[in-house]
Amino acid sequence: MREQFTTALKDAMKSGDKARLGAVRLIQAAIKDKDIEARGAGRAQASDEEILALLQKMIKQRQESAAIYRENGRPELAENEESEIAVITSFLPRQLDEAETKVAIAAAIAETGAQGMKDMGKVIALLRERFAGQMDFGKASGLVKAALSG
Numbered sequence: 312m313r314e315q316f317t318t319a320l321k322d323a324m325k326s327g328d329k330a331r332l333g334a335v336r337l338i339q340a341a342i343k344d345k346d347i348e349a350r351g352a353g354r355a356q357a358s359d360e361e362i363l364a365l366l367q368k369m370i371k372q373r374q375e376s377a378a379i380y381r382e383n384g385r386p387e388l389a390e391n392e393e394s395e396i397a398v399i400t401s402f403l404p405r406q407l408d409e410a411e412t413k414v415a416i417a418a419a420i421a422e423t424g425a426q427g428m429k430d431m432g433k434v435i436a437l438l439r440e441r442f443a444g445q446m447d448f449g450k451a452s453g454l455v456k457a458a459l460s461g
């Protein structure tokens with residue numbers, strides 16, 4: 312994954328795409344912070360799963376910022392956030408659609424033998440393990456909750 316970011320940085324520099332270059336630099340800075348955090352925990356560097364989670368967090372932050380900018384009449388700032396979202400999203404694996412998410416949730420519930428809400432943690436843990444970077448776990452937890460309660 313790290314090679315992808317380095318290649319993207321070089322390509323953006325060569326093509327003169329300042330917006331993409333800036334976004335890739337933001338990603339690399341966030342990864343360096345995550346690596347420092349990992350070293351503090353006794354690991355060499357952040358894992359790919361941690362990087363995927365970091366990218367999803369960055370997207371969520373930018374979506375929230377863009378919404379706030381739009382509410383406050385600052386569409387140009389919202390567009391900047393949305394262009395960063397597009398760049399960050401390009402590094403994520405293909406996202407599961409709602410139907411695929413429901414199928415994955417049903418399989419995880421069956422595999423863990425979940426009976427009710429008390430087993431929700433097991434189901435989410437299995438989903439995180441298998442679908443890191445491919446699923447919006449904010450939405451997935453609502454679907455898991457609905458499946459376990461109904």
